[in-house]
Amino acid sequence: xxxxxxxxxxxxxxxxxxxxxxxxxxxxxxxxxxxxxxxxxxxxxxxxxxxxxxxxxxxxxxxxxxxxxxxxxxxxxxxxxxxxxxxxxxxxxxxxxxxxxxxxxxxxxxxxxxxxxxxxxxxxxxxxxxxxxxxxxxxxxxxxxxxxxxxxxxxxxxxxxxxxxxxxxxxxxxxxxxxxxxxxxxxxxxxxxxxxxxxxxxxxxxxxxxxxxxxxxxxxxxxxxxxxxxxxxxxxxxxxxxxxxxxxxxxxxxxxxxxxxxxxxxxxxxxxxxxxxxxxxxxxxxxxxxxxxxxxxxxxxxxxxxxxxxxxxxxxxxxxxxxxxxxxxxxxxxxxxxxxxxxxxxxxxxxxxxxxxxxxxxxxxxxxxxxxxxxxxxxxxxxxxxxxxxxxxxxxxxxxxxxxxxxxxxxxxxxxxxxx
Amino acid sequence: xxxxxxxxxxxxxxxxxxxxxxxxxxxxxxxxxxxxxxxxxxxxxxxxxxxxxxxxxxxxxxxxxxxxxxxxxxxxxxxxxxxxxxxxxxxxxxxxxxxxxxxxxxxxxxxxxxxxxxxxxxxxxxxxxxxxxxxxxxxxxxxxxxxxxxxxxxxxxxxxxxxxxxxxxxxxxxxxxxxxxxxxxxxxxxxxxxxxxxxxxxxxxxxxxxxxxxxxxxxxxxxxxxxxxxxxxxxxxxxxxxxxxxxxxxxxxxxxxxxxxxxxxxxxxxxxxxxxx
Numbered sequence: 001x002x003x004x005x006x007x008x009x010x011x012x013x014x015x016x017x018x019x020x021x022x023x024x025x026x027x028x029x030x031x032x033x034x035x036x037x038x039x040x041x042x043x044x045x046x047x048x049x050x051x052x053x054x055x056x057x058x059x060x061x062x063x064x065x066x067x068x069x070x071x072x073x074x075x076x077x078x079x080x081x082x083x084x085x086x087x088x089x090x091x092x093x094x095x096x097x098x099x100x101x102x103x104x105x106x107x108x109x110x111x112x113x114x115x116x117x118x119x120x121x122x123x124x125x126x127x128x129x130x131x132x133x134x135x136x137x138x139x140x141x142x143x144x145x146x147x148x149x150x151x152x153x154x155x156x157x158x159x160x161x162x163x164x165x166x167x168x169x170x171x172x173x174x175x176x177x178x179x180x181x182x183x184x185x186x187x188x189x190x191x192x193x194x195x196x197x198x199x200x201x202x203x204x205x206x207x208x209x210x211x212x213x214x215x216x217x218x219x220x221x222x223x224x225x226x227x228x229x230x231x232x233x234x235x236x237x238x239x240x241x242x243x244x245x246x247x248x249x250x251x252x253x254x255x256x257x258x259x260x261x262x263x264x265x266x267x268x269x270x271x272x273x274x275x276x277x278x279x280x281x282x283x284x285x286x287x288x289x290x291x292x293x294x295x296x297x298x299x300x301x302x303x304x305x306x307x308x309x310x311x312x313x314x315x316x317x318x319x320x321x322x323x324x325x326x327x328x329x330x331x332x333x334x335x336x337x338x339x340x341x342x343x344x345x346x347x348x349x350x351x352x353x354x355x356x357x358x359x360x361x362x363x364x365x366x367x368x369x370x371x372x373x374x375x376x377x378x379x380x381x382x383x384x385x386x387x388x389x390x391x392x393x394x395x396x397x398x399x400x401x402x403x404x405x406x407x408x409x410x411x412x413x414x415x416x417x418x419x420x
Numbered sequence: 421x422x423x424x425x426x427x428x429x430x431x432x433x434x435x436x437x438x439x440x441x442x443x444x445x446x447x448x449x450x451x452x453x454x455x456x457x458x459x460x461x462x463x464x465x466x467x468x469x470x471x472x473x474x475x476x477x478x479x480x481x482x483x484x485x486x487x488x489x490x491x492x493x494x495x496x497x498x499x500x501x502x503x504x505x506x507x508x509x510x511x512x513x514x515x516x517x518x519x520x521x522x523x524x525x526x527x528x529x530x531x532x533x534x535x536x537x538x539x540x541x542x543x544x545x546x547x548x549x550x551x552x553x554x555x556x557x558x559x560x561x562x563x564x565x566x567x568x569x570x571x572x573x574x575x576x577x578x579x580x581x582x583x584x585x586x587x588x589x590x591x592x593x594x595x596x597x598x599x600x601x602x603x604x605x606x607x608x609x610x611x612x613x614x615x616x617x618x619x620x621x622x623x624x625x626x627x628x629x630x631x632x633x634x635x636x637x638x639x640x641x642x643x644x645x646x647x648x649x650x651x652x653x654x655x656x657x658x659x660x661x662x663x664x665x666x667x668x669x670x671x672x673x674x675x676x677x678x679x680x681x682x683x684x685x686x687x688x689x690x691x692x693x694x695x696x697x
Binding site for chain 1: 429431432435438439440442443446447449450451452453454456457460467468469470510511513514516517518519520521522523529531532533535536538539540541542543544545546547548549550551552566567569570573577627630631633634637638648651652655656659663664667670671674675677678
């Protein structure tokens with residue numbers, strides 16, 4: 001030890017301690033980062049990448065340029081005011097023949113059918129009638145002869161609009177918006193506007209479930225925070241056991257309990273409240289009941305932790321200063337629970353608007369939320385662009401709310417730290 | 421706490437009674453459906469109604485004899501255990517790193533690491549479906565394990581980070597000053613102390629994977645169907661008493677997980693008490 005010390009003293013005054021400390025700290029930070037990186041790399045592959053891919057699907061437009069490349073380039077200089085020239089018609093005729101041969105015509109016609117319904121039929125029947133490439137100079141007459149739609153500007157505008165490589169078509173469609181031939185955005189007519197309704201329904205269900213959870217969860221959290229810890233722990237099991245029980249088990253249980261000859265209907269009939277069974281499931285009522293049940297712990301737990309930290313002395317002080325119990329509760333206790341109310345409501349709302357399984361199982365056709373349609377367009381109709389666009393809107397709403405939640409909870413921790 | 425027993429005015433008593441009654445009803449609402457289907461699984465009849473015609477275990481034997489249900493149980497176990505192990509390794513390493521890392525990017529990294537919990541299941545599932553299909557990872561165990569690991573890791577990071585926060589770093593410094601290498605210090609000093617936290621993280625991770633159904637719905641082929649996926653199909657078609665038997669089995673597993681969590685929490689508190697008191 002002494003020898004080492006002496007040796008250190010003999011050595012030339014090399015690196016100052018400050019710099020050595022900084023270097024050691026930098027090495028420590030580097031090591032810390034090296035421990036985090038495997039997880040980040042993993043999430044890049046299994047989470048961030050897939051989400052980015054989905055967002056990409058919502059804006060890419062590849063079907064038409066792949067199937068009709070010459071038409072797309074012929075239309076790039078088209079002004080859109082009159083019918084395109086003979087060159088574009090000839091390019092289209094050539095593209096259709098080639099695309100039919102290499103099998104890319106079907107996906108392109110599906111894409112064009114989203115813009116103008118009936119486009120698929122036109123394109124496919126044109127492909128059937130077109131045996132060989134038309135003589136030079138006759139392409140326009142030949143195509144219009146096969147289908148009158150080729151003589152309309154709109155048809156060509158649809159092709160030009162879908163000529164990629166990027167499009168806002170799906171994102172606009174997910175908000176019930178369209179572009180007209182001049183490129184200006186307008187709202188889809190009332191009878192075609194479906195997604196606005198679905199988003200409205202999703203948020204309505206989210207709000208209703210959040211409100212139900214708050215109204216029903218608040219007294220429970222208050223009771224749990226006020227009771228002596230022995231009985232509170234016992235009651236806490238009633239909150240935690242459902243929380244840990246499988247979502248499928250709880251959903252299944254509600255269907256069994258609420259169905260036409262289920263326990264609730266039987267009991268009500270036995271009591272003489274109703275004469276005939278009431279429809280309690282596969283409708284909005286069932287969705288509210290099951291979702292409130294599933295999400296209630298997410299309200300009770302944050303409320304409980306905030307209430308538990310409120311010193312009872314404040315309310316006692318208010319009472320001793322002459323506040324009535326109601327005033328003491330409303331003016332002293334309630335304001336202190338607001339961080340918990342905020343956190344619980346945001347959490348429940350964020351989770352509720354993304355719900356898929358529970359509404360799919362206990363709801364009817366008119367109770368399906370946005371997630372259902374994302375799944376539907378992905379697997380049933382294979383309209384990945386629209387599925388991704390709806391997903392992008394839902395993701396945006398979720399991330400925005402989650403950031404508010406993060407701010408709120410972070411702030412709470414800070415004030416909590418200050419109190420201590 | 422004592423002021424709840426000394427309620428002075430009548431209005432206070434009414435308010436308290438209302439709270440108790442409403443809370444009782446809500447707690448009943450939370451427990452009732454789970455309790456209500458339990459007896460139905462022991463019914464000797466094929467209908468899910470009360471009163472039960474008689475007691476039998478036929479639906480449990482039905483579950484045990486069904487190759488479809490047994491395959492799904494096996495799949496749930498394979499995927500759950502693999503995802504738990506993977507997420508424990510990745511999550512624990514990241515938590516150890518996050519505990520020491522000081523950077524202005526830390527909130528961003530934390531947000532990324534925790535985001536799989538917040539993003540709606542359908543969005544993750546659709547993204548993975550698009551992303552994994554060209555790689556041949558749909559309809560495979562490896563695809564499902566990777567996806568579930570991404571979902572489970574945030575819970576590991578939350579639990580392990582919370583444990584590390586209460587861990588006294590001076591202990592590892594003391595070990596180092598007494599000549600322990602970082603590995604020995606970790607194995608002999610840090611690990612035994614954070615073990616309860618790691619175990620809760622593992623339980624959380626397993627429960628998450630064991631209950632996940634949306635990703636499985638999109639990505640699993642018929643050979644990889646898990647227990648929740650099979651239940652989903654069963655509830656869609658028509659709820660047979662076998663499903664209620666499965667539900668009871670799953671609930672018992674949840675109770676075991678919950679009880680283990682509680683035991684770990686108490687152990688952890690005792691440990692802390694010993695250290696600081």
